[in-house]
Amino acid sequence: MMREVIIATKNKGKASEFQALLAKKGIAVKTLLDFPNSPDVEETGSTFAENARLKAETIADYFQTIVIADDSGLSIDALGGKPGVYSARYAGEEKDDEANIAKVLEEMRGIPFEQRTARFHCALAISVPNGSTTIVEGTCEGYITEVPKGENGFGYDPIFYVPQKEKTMAELTKEEKNKISHRAVALVKLEKQWEQIVNGE
Ligand SMILES: O=P(O)(O)OP(=O)(O)OP(=O)(O)OC[C@H]1O[C@@H](n2cnc3c(O)ncnc32)[C@H](O)[C@@H]1O
Numbered sequence: 001m002m003r004e005v006i007i008a009t010k011n012k013g014k015a016s017e018f019q020a021l022l023a024k025k026g027i028a029v030k031t032l033l034d035f036p037n038s039p040d041v042e043e044t045g046s047t048f049a050e051n052a053r054l055k056a057e058t059i060a061d062y063f064q065t066i067v068i069a070d071d072s073g074l075s076i077d078a079l080g081g082k083p084g085v086y087s088a089r090y091a092g093e094e095k096d097d098e099a100n101i102a103k104v105l106e107e108m109r110g111i112p113f114e115q116r117t118a119r120f121h122c123a124l125a126i127s128v129p130n131g132s133t134t135i136v137e138g139t140c141e142g143y144i145t146e147v148p149k150g151e152n153g154f155g156y157d158p159i160f161y162v163p164q165k166e167k168t169m170a171e172l173t174k175e176e177k178n179k180i181s182h183r184a185v186a187l188v189k190l191e192k193q194w195e196q197i198v199n200g201e
């Protein structure tokens with residue numbers, strides 16, 4: 001049984017969600033925010049899975065321990081799947097959530113509600129040093145709103161409407177989001193393979 005895991009992320013929103021999701025299992029989470037000198041991994045992949053693998057393998061190699069990486073983003077049908085793997089840097093290298101949201105809303109202007117379908121994707125890669133990497137993926141379906149709403153969460157949460165909750169993702173509590181999010185869905189899949197991966201079978 002794993003007691004502690006490093007999540008290869010520098011994103012505070014992700015870090016806080018993983019902390020809550022894994023605390024329930026009695027697993028302590030460290031992230032790269034605890035190791036400011038850890039290497040920056042260039043996300044050169046063309047899919048979430050490729051980027052998650054790059055982050056997990058590089059950081060597992062660096063620490064010589066088991067590492068989980070998360071590569072995620074928003075895919076909007078009316079924009080041909082954009083911002084996709086470029087979600088973090090859609091409006092520029094600064095990774096500015098507000099600017100990213102403004103750019104999406106501008107590009108979506110005038111598109112009717114039924115055509116504003118979108119989904120969040122999350123690829124999780126778990127990497128054993130000098131060993132194998134396993135990848136799982138989760139999604140969460142919704143619609144892009146016309147204006148931002150809600151204060152919780154991070155990233156594109158204020159413009160992502162979750163139909164079954166009749167709220168944006170940013171209006172949900174962390175507990176509510178952690179039951180339905182792309183990240184939570186992927187993590188449940190990972191847990192099913194957990195023991196096998198950790199014991200190297
Ligand atoms: O690579 P790390 O260090 O993990 O942090 P990052 O912020 O760069 O993360 P990604 O490369 O995976 O880019 C994901 C972007 O997609 C968005 N995103 C991912 N998950 C999200 C969520 O649960 N809610 C809202 N936006 C999300 C958010 O803007 C992220 O910056």
Ligand SMILES: [Mg+2]
Binds near residue numbers: 043088
């Ligand atoms: Mg990133």
